[in-house]
Amino acid sequence: MPDAAQPMPPWGDDVAEPDTSTVALLYQRFGDVLVDLDSIRRAYFRNLSPDRFRRALREQRIPLPIVRLDRSAKAQPFISIYHMAALIEARQIDSLADAPPHIADRMRQATPITAFPPAAAGE
Numbered sequence: 014m015p016d017a018a019q020p021m022p023p024w025g026d027d028v029a030e031p032d033t034s035t036v037a038l039l040y041q042r043f044g045d046v047l048v049d050l051d052s053i054r055r056a057y058f059r060n061l062s063p064d065r066f067r068r069a070l071r072e073q074r075i076p077l078p079i080v081r082l083d084r085s086a087k088a089q090p091f092i093s094i095y096h097m098a099a100l101i102e103a104r105q106i107d108s109l110a111d112a113p114p115h116i117a118d119r120m121r122q123a124t125p126i127t128a129f130p131p132a133a134a135g136e
Contacts, residue, residue, distance in 0.1 A: 034127055035125055043094065047082075054066040
């Protein structure tokens with residue numbers, strides 16, 4: 014008899030499509046919600062040295078907030094995959110500015126947009 018704690022495998026039409034959202038793909042790649050700065054730099058900003066990457070983050074040339082779980086200045090800095098997904102999607106849309114309108118429209122429709130819930134009032 015199957016263990017009650019284990020979910021039953023999907024049958025027939027219950028087979029879910031794989032999640033190909035930007036957040037899901039980033040999670041598959043990095044395996045965590047918070048990713049260390051050097052992993053993000055090596056994956057997406059290889060043209061920058063570690064020092065230049067940190068400077069670009071600090072000066073907001075790369076608009077990604079740094080997340081620290083401890084308030085100490087020496088705490089490990091991370092980047093959230095949610096923030097990274099939002100940046101990737103925004104840059105994908107921005108890149109269509111110079112494309113012919115009929116191509117830009119199709120590409121815009123093909124770009125996944127991560128649905129973030131609205132912030133609660135006062136946040």
